[in-house]
Amino acid sequence: MNTPDVLIIGSGPAGLTAGLYAGRAGFSVSLLTGPEKGGKLSLTDKIENFPCFSTGSGIEFITKLEQQAKEVGVSFFNENVQQVALLHPPFKIITEVQTWQPKSVIIAMGTQVKWLNLPQEEMYKGKGISVCATCDGFFYKNKNVAVIGGGNTALYESLYLTNIAKNVYLLTQNKQLQGEFLLRQKVLSLANILIYYNTDVLGFVGNEKLTGLKIKNKADTEEKILSVEGCFEAVGFVPNTRLFQNQLLVDKNGYIKTNKQTMQTSIKGIYACGDIQETGYSQALIASASGARAAMSLENYLKA
Numbered sequence: 001m002n003t004p005d006v007l008i009i010g011s012g013p014a015g016l017t018a019g020l021y022a023g024r025a026g027f028s029v030s031l032l033t034g035p036e037k038g039g040k041l042s043l044t045d046k047i048e049n050f051p052c053f054s055t056g057s058g059i060e061f062i063t064k065l066e067q068q069a070k071e072v073g074v075s076f077f078n079e080n081v082q083q084v085a086l087l088h089p090p091f092k093i094i095t096e097v098q099t100w101q102p103k104s105v106i107i108a109m110g111t112q113v114k115w116l117n118l119p120q121e122e123m124y125k126g127k128g129i130s131v132c133a134t135c136d137g138f139f140y141k142n143k144n145v146a147v148i149g150g151g152n153t154a155l156y157e158s159l160y161l162t163n164i165a166k167n168v169y170l171l172t173q174n175k176q177l178q179g180e181f182l183l184r185q186k187v188l189s190l191a192n193i194l195i196y197y198n199t200d201v202l203g204f205v206g207n208e209k210l211t212g213l214k215i216k217n218k219a220d221t222e223e224k225i226l227s228v229e230g231c232f233e234a235v236g237f238v239p240n241t242r243l244f245q246n247q248l249l250v251d252k253n254g255y256i257k258t259n260k261q262t263m264q265t266s267i268k269g270i271y272a273c274g275d276i277q278e279t280g281y282s283q284a285l286i287a288s289a290s291g292a293r294a295a296m297s298l299e300n301y302l303k304a
């Protein structure tokens with residue numbers, strides 16, 4: 001049985017930073033990369049808001065951080081957690097490969113995209129409907145696409161698509177865009193991003209593939225069809241906390257509750273960091289900072 005001092009679950013900025021700090025503290029650290037190696041930041045082609053990293057891609061960022069963690073002795077395993085027993089030591093983490101029995105655990109499993117669950121959505125997933133512009137934007141060269149949402153993710157997705165698609169229709173239910181000021185400014189400055197405010201998406205239409213969206217402006221009585229070949233949903237995320245139900249305390253939206261000083265969860269020796277815990281801000285810098293906090297706090301736990 002594998003029994004490291006620290007087992008980190010997740011290979012995004014939170015998990016990798018936790019690994020870097022825990023490795024530097026001299027502990028034996030194993031990290032499970034999970035289904036999305038490198039986490040969500042790997043999906044972005046340009047990071048502009050991480051201090052001292054203003055030009056590279058998400059993959060470049062993650063590769064450097066992974067290298068830093070490896071240099072301090074963190075061991076990486078391409079495994080997915082399927083079951084956990086955390087209520088009391090010895091903690092057990094079960095993957096498709098083996099059972100781990102670590103002295104402490106750092107959960108950095110992030111979130112997954114929320115789907116709209118609208119009529120015909122299931123039918124056109126992968127046939128026009130996507131949740132990842134970096135993965136699927138390429139298929140819509142010089143075509144009209146829609147992005148649904150009005151926050152940071154919708155803005156990132158629209159900006160990525162602006163260089164590929166003919167027109168990007170950004171559909172938000174709100175009177176104005178949400179998200180970071182600079183991103184909003186950029187989106188508003190681009191001629192091929194056309195913003196539909198106060199707009200509800202009611203469903204999808206098409207034949208073999210998607211051909212359009214049913215939309216309705218809140219002020220109108222009639223719905224319209226917006227013709228597009230691609231549609232990118234960017235309406236938020238849900239935390240990957242299903243495995244921890246009835247074991248760790250979560251908030252009303254399912255995010256793990258943590259002590260904001262130590263990142264400890266409701267169980268001693270189990271820490272959570274990054275987007276999976278109630279952070280309020282889904283950003284790489286904030287995920288990394290909470291990963292560092294978790295690793296520094298568990299030093300006290302392991303040395304006690």
Ligand SMILES: Cc1cc2nc3c(=O)[nH]c(=O)nc-3n(C[C@H](O)[C@H](O)[C@H](O)COP(=O)(O)OP(=O)(O)OC[C@H]3O[C@@H](n4cnc5c(N)ncnc54)[C@H](O)[C@@H]3O)c2cc1C
Pocket residue numbers: 009010011012013014015032033034035036037038039040041042043044046047048049050079080081082108109110111153156157240273274275276281282283284285287
């Ligand atoms: C399109 C897009 C662009 C973005 N651009 C920026 C940006 O420019 N700047 C910025 O600061 N932020 C950006 N963000 C937000 C940023 O990516 C996230 O805030 C950050 O990645 C959160 O880090 P995390 O480590 O908590 O989780 P994630 O990065 O989501 O990583 C979660 C990790 O958990 C692993 N995992 C999940 N389930 C399991 C399991 N069962 N077993 C084992 N492992 C598991 C996954 O494989 C993954 O490695 C962007 C997000 C998106 C979607």
